[in-house]
Amino acid sequence: MTNKTILVVGTYDTKDDELNYMAEVIRGQGGGVVTMDVSVLGDPTGPCDYSKHDVAAAAGSSIKAAIATEDENQAMQIMANGSAALALRLYREGVFDGVVVLGGSMGTDLALDLCQALPLGVPKYVVSTVSFSPLIPPERLAADIQMILWAGGLYGLNSICKASLSQAAGAVLGAARAVQKPDFSKPxxxxxxxxxxxxxxxxxxxxxxxxxxxxxxxxxxxxxxxxxxxxxxxxxxxxxxxxxxxxxxxxxxxxxxxxxxxxxxxxxxxxxxxxxxxxxxxxxxxxxxxxxxxxxxxxxxxxxxxxxxxxxxxxxxxxxxxxxxxxxxxxxxxxxxxxxxxxxxxxxxxxxxxxxxxxxxxxxxxxxxxxxxxxxxxxxxxxxxxxxxxxxxxxxxxxxxxxxxxxxxxx
The missing domain is CATH 3.40.50.12030 (Uncharacterised protein family UPF0261, NC domain)
Incomplete structure (x- = not known):
């Protein structure tokens, strides 16, 4: 089976354990992982492949500017714009084959922009506390987005949320291996x-x-x-x-x-x-x-x-x-x-x-x-x-x- 690489995205300053857990599951199934940190205030316990500074720069901004807004919504929109632009560039460069994004309502807001930026046929999984919620307007959803409810995982790992996280990790890797991307040779x-x-x-x-x-x-x-x-x-x-x-x-x-x-x-x-x-x-x-x-x-x-x-x-x-x-x-x-x-x-x-x-x-x-x-x-x-x-x-x-x-x- 051909190995595939998954982009794992989230706020590594607050969800480091959960994101690393998903990465471990993907690696345990023979997949590769690249990581992207979309935090603003804090830092991960270890380095990510693409830091929060890389993400802000991709939006034509900086972490300093995001903090200076003194508004978490405006700051995360900078990170949403940057993560979408950076993910699209990395995909075009062949860096990853599928993406999984983890978040609460704030992270989900960002995830929807990132997923919309990627072409049809790129596996896109969002693990969210608000999956399937009426909070999410239909126009924000990519055509082939998949969502998994992040049950019982708002703060810290436990056996309940591991069930959701491991399913998402396996699903995105399996999708990246199995997907038949659209063939536009015919109109x-x-x-x-x-x-x-x-x-x-x-x-x-x-x-x-x-x-x-x-x-x-x-x-x-x-x-x-x-x-x-x-x-x-x-x-x-x-x-x-x-x-x-x-x-x-x-x-x-x-x-x-x-x-x-x-x-x-x-x-x-x-x-x-x-x-x-x-x-x-x-x-x-x-x-x-x-x-x-x-x-x-x-x-x-x-x-x-x-x-x-x-x-x-x-x-x-x-x-x-x-x-x-x-x-x-x-x-x-x-x-x-x-x-x-x-x-x-x-x-x-x-x-x-x-x-x-x-x-x-x-x-x-x-x-x-x-x-x-x-x-x-x-x-x-x-x-x-x-x-x-x-x-x-x-x-x-x-x-x-x-x-x-x-x-x-x-x-």
């Missing part, structure tokens, strides 16, 4: 959707695009899937996107905690990536099934998808709000955009006779899209439902035209 198309019970276009579109020589990644638009989609779009990973399930835009503006962040449906546009968009499931707002619906939606019809997730059916005025939000986001796009508007419905449950059919609500949404569609977006109205073959055919027509024109890189 990648990013697509958003839900399961086949509600949206079905990917069933035909994915093989059709693959036959054309493209790789297709379909993202489940339930908050974290949209976050991964947006983070990769921001990196310019996609040759084109088919953003057909922007429901997370509605989730966000309606106050649902199932959010992909405020920048949902913006990053492909900022990167100039060609976008084919459509309003799949625009009429629903998801919320956590075991919690009460957001107050503004509490009196409206609810569809329970499972014990984790429920959906509220939006009224006509709320659908206009969603339409305006979509138009505002697409108006900022720096690349070409075609918006496909299926006039007969946008999810399987809103067909005539289906339980969520609302012709007046659909009409209000269509009217608002027609009124507010920005000048940089080509609106194509389709006399079909989003799950009809005609919708997929229209999407492929746009895609093929863009390939012929050189707008999308040919395979």
């Amino acid at each position: 990648l198309v990013g697509m958003t959707s839900f399961g086949k019970t509600v949206l079905r276009y990917m069933v035909g579109l994915k093989p059709a695009l693959e036959e054309r020589g493209y790789e297709v990644a379909v993202f489940h638009a339930t908050g974290m899937g949209g976050r991964a989609f947006e983070s990769l779009a921001a990196e310019g990973i996609f040759a084109a996107v088919m953003d057909f399930a922007p429901q997370e835009v509605g989730n966000h503006i309606m106050g649902s905690s199932i959010s992909a962040g405020p920048d949902r449906m913006t990053n492909a546009g900022k990167a100039g990536i060609p976008q084919i968009a459509a309003p799949g499931c625009y009429d629903l707002v998801d919320f956590v099934g075991w919690q009460a619906a957001p107050a503004k939606l509490a009196a409206q019809e609810v569809h329970a998808h499972n014990r984790l997730l429920s959906s509220v059916l939006l009224n006509a005025e709320q659908r206009r709000d969603v339409a305006r939000a979509i138009c505002e986001r697409l108006a900022e796009a720096q690349g070409p955009v075609v918006f496909l508007l299926p006039l007969k419905g946008c999810n399987e449950w809103d067909r005539p006779g289906a339980p969520l059919c609302d012709p007046d609500g659909l009409a209000a949404f269509i009217d608002e899209i027609r009124t507010g569609c920005p000048d940089n977006v080509e609106l194509r109205e389709l006399e079909c439902h989003i799950n009809d073959p005609e919708f997929s055919a229209a999407a492929l027509e746009v895609f093929d035209d863009w390939v012929a024109q050189g707008t999308i890189a040919p395979q």
